[in-house]
Amino acid sequence: MYKIIGNDGKPYGPAAAEQVREWIAQGRVDNRTAVLPAGAAEWTFIGLLPEFAPHFSGSPPVISPPKQNAVSSNNTNGFATAGLIFGILSCICCCGCPFNILGLVFSIIALVQINGQAQKQAGWGLALAGLICSAASLLFNFGLGIFQLALTPANVSWHCGAI
Secondary structure: OEEEEOOOOOEEEEEOHHHHHHHHHHOOOOOOOEEEEOOOOOOEEHHHOOOOHHHOOOOOOOOOOOOOOOOHHHOEOHHHHHHHHHHHHHHHOOOOOOHHHHHHHHHHHHHHHHHHOOOOOEOHHHHHHHHHHHHHHHHHHHHHHHHHHHHOHHHHHHHHOOO
16 A cells, blocks of 8 residues: 655545556656655655556666755845945945944954855855945044045144144
8 A cells, every 4th residue: 555645735544555556547647756655664756666667767866965055045144234234334334434334344254254154154245235334334434534624614723823
């Protein structure tokens, strides 16, 4: 007796071997159909079972081992996300500080972590964008501060003498 998961995702069976052979002949079952033989602990492909393999043309399906670092490659570095958020906030807010400093720090930490890991982690572009936004905001605010100091009336009175 066999249980089968059909192409529609629904379970069928228990069915006898003759019924399964009829389904194969009708094209309702192919060599990659999931099957659970009676007494088995795990599901397998029907094309791998010796009693049904001759009914399929070609070689049985190949089962490859799961990729171990597939899960870790989908996660994004948290420091990269934080660096981008602070970089954007530093550009939006009028003073930029402390967001530009935090954006620089988090982005640099993220880039070091991403480049130093054997398993690649997503977020390099986020960290770079956060670094650029934060550095641009810091330079702009620094330049604006210098400009404001140069134009203050207190500085002008020092050069012109006391009134």
